[in-house]
Structure formats: C-alpha cells, structure tokens
Amino acid sequence: MLPLFESPINWTVSQLTAYLQQLIAEEDVLRDLWVVGEVSNATRATSGHFYFTLKDANASLRCVMWRQQVAYQLFLPKNGDLIVAHGYIDLYPPAGVYQLYADNLIALGAGALFQEFLQRKEKLEKEGLFDASRKKPIPAFPHKIGIVTSLKAAALQDMINTLKRRYPLAEVIIAPAAVQGDEAVPSLIQALKQLDQEIKPDVIILARGGGSIEDLWAFNDEALVRTIAALETPIVTGIGHETDFTLADFASDLRAPTPTAAAEMVTPNLLDLQATVQNLSQRLQNPFLNRLNSNRTRLSQLTHRLHVSSPLNRINIARQRLDEWSRRLEIHFTHTLQQQRYNVELFFHRLEALNPQAILERGYAILIKKDGAIVRSVSQVKVGEVIQARIQDGRLNTHIEEISQDS
Numbered sequence: 001m002l003p004l005f006e007s008p009i010n011w012t013v014s015q016l017t018a019y020l021q022q023l024i025a026e027e028d029v030l031r032d033l034w035v036v037g038e039v040s041n042a043t044r045a046t047s048g049h050f051y052f053t054l055k056d057a058n059a060s061l062r063c064v065m066w067r068q069q070v071a072y073q074l075f076l077p078k079n080g081d082l083i084v085a086h087g088y089i090d091l092y093p094p095a096g097v098y099q100l101y102a103d104n105l106i107a108l109g110a111g112a113l114f115q116e117f118l119q120r121k122e123k124l125e126k127e128g129l130f131d132a133s134r135k136k137p138i139p140a141f142p143h144k145i146g147i148v149t150s151l152k153a154a155a156l157q158d159m160i161n162t163l164k165r166r167y168p169l170a171e172v173i174i175a176p177a178a179v180q181g182d183e184a185v186p187s188l189i190q191a192l193k194q195l196d197q198e199i200k201p202d203v204i205i206l207a208r209g210g211g212s213i214e215d216l217w218a219f220n221d222e223a224l225v226r227t228i229a230a231l232e233t234p235i236v237t238g239i240g241h242e243t244d245f246t247l248a249d250f251a252s253d254l255r256a257p258t259p260t261a262a263a264e265m266v267t268p269n270l271l272d273l274q275a276t277v278q279n280l281s282q283r284l285q286n287p288f289l290n291r292l293n294s295n296r297t298r299l300s301q302l303t304h305r306l307h308v309s310s311p312l313n314r315i316n317i318a319r320q321r322l323d324e325w326s327r328r329l330e331i332h333f334t335h336t337l338q339q340q341r342y343n344v345e346l347f348f349h350r351l352e353a354l355n356p357q358a359i360l361e362r363g364y365a366i367l368i369k370k371d372g373a374i375v376r377s378v379s380q381v382k383v384g385e386v387i388q389a390r391i392q393d394g395r396l397n398t399h400i401e402e403i404s405q406d407s
Contacts (some may be wrong), residue, residue, distance in 0.1 A: 001076045009066050013096070014093070015250070016309070017091060017093045017096060018093075020091055020248055021090065021091045021093070024089055024090060024098065025089045026088070026092055028166065030088060030089040031088045031089075032086075032088060032214050033086070033087070033088070033089070033340055034084050034085070034086050035054055035061060035084070035085050035086075035087075035100060036054075036056075036082070036083075036084050036108070037054030037055055037056055037061065037079045037083070037085070037347045038054065038055055038056065038080065038082050038094075039052050039053070039078065039079055039080065039081045039084075040052070040053045040055055040060075040080075040082070041053045041079070042076070042078055042079050042080050044070075044076065046070075047067060048067030048070060049064060049065065049066055049070070050064070050065040050067075050070050050073075050076055051063070051064050051075070051358060052367060053147045054083075054100070055086060055344075057234060061099065061100055061226070062097060062098075062099035062100070062206075062216075063087070063099060063100040063101075063102050064100075064101060064102070065087075065101075065102040065103065065105070066098060066101075068103070069103045069104070071255075072245065072250065073104070073105055073245065074105075074244075074245045074247070075105070075107065075119065076105070076109065076192055076242075077088075081107060082107070082108045083105050083106060083107050083108060084105075084106045084108060085100060085102045085104070085105050085106075086102065086103060086104040086105075086106075087100045087101045087102035087103050087104070088101055089101075089113055089167075095263060106118070116249070117213070117220050117394060120220060120222055120225075120247060121130075121247055121250070123222075124222065124225055124226075124247060124250075124251070125250070129225060129226070129229045129250075129251050130250040131336075133171075133379075134229065135253045135254070136234040136253045137234065137253075138234050138236060138253060138254055138266060139202045139203055139366075140264065140268060141167075141170075141204045141268060142167075142201070142202035142267065143170060143171065143202055144170065144171045144173065144199070144200075144201040144202050145163060145171070145172050145173070145201055145202065145203055145204075145205065145266060145267070146173045146174075146175060146195040146199060146201035146203070146204040146205070146233070147159060147172065147173070147175065147194065147204075147205045147207065148175045148177050148188060148191045148192055148204060148205070148206045148207070148210060148260070149174075149176070149177065149179060149206070149207040150176065150177065150178060150179045150180075150208070151174070151176045152260075153179065153207070153208065153209055154209055155207055155208070155258070155259035155260060156174070156207075156259075158259065158263075159205065159238075159255060159259050159262070159263040160172065160259060160263075162237060162260055162263035162264060162267075162302055163263050163267055165270075166263075166264065166267045166268070166269050166270055167267035167269075167270055168270065170267065173195065173199055173201060175191035175192075175194055175195050175199075177190070177191040178192065178218075179208040179218065180208075180211070180215055180218060181218075184218035184225060185218050185224050188206070188218065189223060189224055192204065192206070192227055192228065192235075193227065195233065196231045196232055196233045200233065201233060202233070202234075203233065203234045203235070203236060203266045204231070204233050204234070204235045204236070205235075205236050205237075205238060205247060205259070205262045205263065205266060206228070206235060206236070206237045206238070206239070206252065207237070207238040207239065207262055208218075208238075208239045208240065208259070209259065210241040210244060211240060211334050212242040216239060216240055216244060216246055217241050217249065219246035219248040219249075220246050220247045220248070221247075222247075223268060224248060225247045225248060225250075225251045226251075228248055228251040228252055229251045233253045234254075235253055235254075236252060236253065236254045236256055236262045236265055236266055237249045237252040237254075237255050237256065237262065238255075238256040238257070238259035238260070238262025238263070239256055239259075240258075241257070241258060242257035242258065260266035267347060290347050308356065309360075343395045350356045357392070360390070360391055360392040364394075365389045365391045366389070366390040367381075367387050367388070367389055367390075367398075368387065368388045368389075369381070369387050369388075370387070370388075371388070375387060378403050378404075378405050379405075381400050381402060381403065382400065382403075383400050383402060383403055384399070384400060384401075385399075385400045386400070387400065
C-alpha cells in the first residue's frame, strides 16, 4: 500500500551539519564580527591553542584561538575578564555546536594607550615591517653576542649566567640603555645602532623584565620598531613575560617569551654540542675501526691459508701421519706377536697332551717286541713270547703266558 503523503527527506547528521555550515559560511555578517563578553573556562592547550567561553547574563559562546594567532596576541585573558573578541562563526561538526574562531582579543577599558598600540600595529603591519620574509636567520654558533638592556635589570645576570653555562665560547658585549621613561626610546635606539654599526656582533638580544603596558610602552615606539627592522644584525627580543607582546617583538627576527629564554635561543647547549661532537667522532671512528677489524680478519685468514699451504706444514703433517702409521704398525705387530704366542702355547698344550711320556705318567705302558715294533693288537704276540713293557720310569721284560681277545 502506498503512503498517503510523501515521505520527508531523511538527513544524516553529517549531511545536516554540512548544510548548516554552508548556510553560516554564506552569511557575511558571521564572517567578520566583534563579540563582547565575560571570559570563562579559559585554557591554554599544550598544542598552543587557546580555548575559552564568552558569556553574558543570558547566553554563552564557545571560542577558540589557534596558536598562530596566539603568538601575535598582546595578552591572553583570564577567567572573569571582560573583552571584545574578533573573528568568525563556524560550526564544529564533531560536537554539533557553533563557535567563534577568534583572531584578536581586546580587553575592555584598556584605554587610549592600548588603542594607540593597535593603530600603530596595524600601520606598521601594512608597511610590511612584520613580514616573515624580512626575518633574518639566527646564527647557530655565534662568536659575539650583543645585549641591549638596563644594567639594573634583574634579568641581566640571569642572561649572562645562561650564556656562560650554555656557550662560554661566545664573547658577550653589553650596550646599556634605559628601558623605561622618557629617555628609554633614544637610549635603546642608540645602543642598537652602536652594536649593529660599530661592534657588529653575530646576534643582538633586546631584553627587559615584565611590567604593565605603561612600563613596556617604550618598546612600542614607532621609531624604535623601524630601527629594529632596519638592523643588519639578527635580533632576538625577550621583553616582559610570556603573555607580554610589544611592537618590538613583531619587528624582531625572533621573539622569546622571557629574557632568559632569549639567551637560550641564541646559543647552542654546550652539553648538546659535546654529545654531537662525540657522536660525530664515533661516526668517523666506526668506518676506520670496521676497516681495521676487516683487515685483521683478512690477515688472519691469509696467515692461516699460508700456514696450511707451507712446506713445513706439509712436512709436519707427514711426520704426524708417519707417527700414526708407526703406532698402528706397533699395535699390529704387538697384536700379531701375542696371537702367535697364544697359538704356540695352544700347540704346546696339544703336543703335551699327545706326548707318550705324558700317557705313561698317567699309568699306561707301551709294549715293544724284540724287533722294536710296538704291540697294538693281541694278534702280534704269541704265548711264551718275551716282550718289553715301557713305563714312566723304566722298562720291564714280560713273558706272555696267556692271550685273550675281546670279542
């Protein structure tokens, strides 16, 4: 039976999700928007991505900022902060929820100073001062390292200790400069130019400890940023803490989260170098050792073959064979002699058994006629005849008186 009404379209979850994604993607308003809210569930994943939720009194919005955007973020909010987040809305298929993919976070109430920072960042970024193509590679084994910071900076000694511990072969030159206040910008520019143009180190570290946006404001100066971008020497910045970002960081060739981390980034680890040298030395030695062992084995084989093929060895083998044959002949002759002795003794015993004397010793007698014939039958003698009886110890003359023959 046919149904009265047509069956509705059956959607799979994936098909419906893809359809909703397409609808959201086609809505221009959702591709570029600013959202105001209070931060909750803020989490920095080990992958570097930043996850958080924006909420107000009536709703909440899941948000994510990829680590590429996090790296250029001035600050990362904490739970309870009121912020404005910029990004676009898209659907997250595995969970079936929509969320904001943020690329810029601004704290509400940051003031004119923060707005000025954003304006300068946008301007200099458009000029290409922050482009990755401008970044110079950091040398792997610097011979000379320049440091621009305050002599009173608490992080200076940490950097020096780190450099000495990791790579004591490098020479360290300190160009002191003010890092805060009205004199900071010209002082920093002069120190950077002096190192870059006169000292010419392999790499420069620009460093300062943490502080508020006001404390770090000198490192957002446009003239300082342009000086950093124009340096011929590669420069690494280690300004403030991990969450602090300045325009100097964007212009530098490499940003370190802290001054100490900057010292680590510009130097190889001496222990790692020693391990590498040892490994390379071992790799160089192994072929020679293998070749040497192979030649030793070959020499041993040839020596053995020479020993086997030498006339002296053949003579020794012949001597050994001669000794073996001599032992075999000796054993053979000994055995033969013993067998012959045994046979002689056997024959002797047989002869002894057949010896007439032995028969006489057992009590028998031999009868002999006068003509010397041995009497073997009664038919050989007559009554009255005299015969000789030979016994063990003499002869007896006997007279035949009667003869009786066994039937």
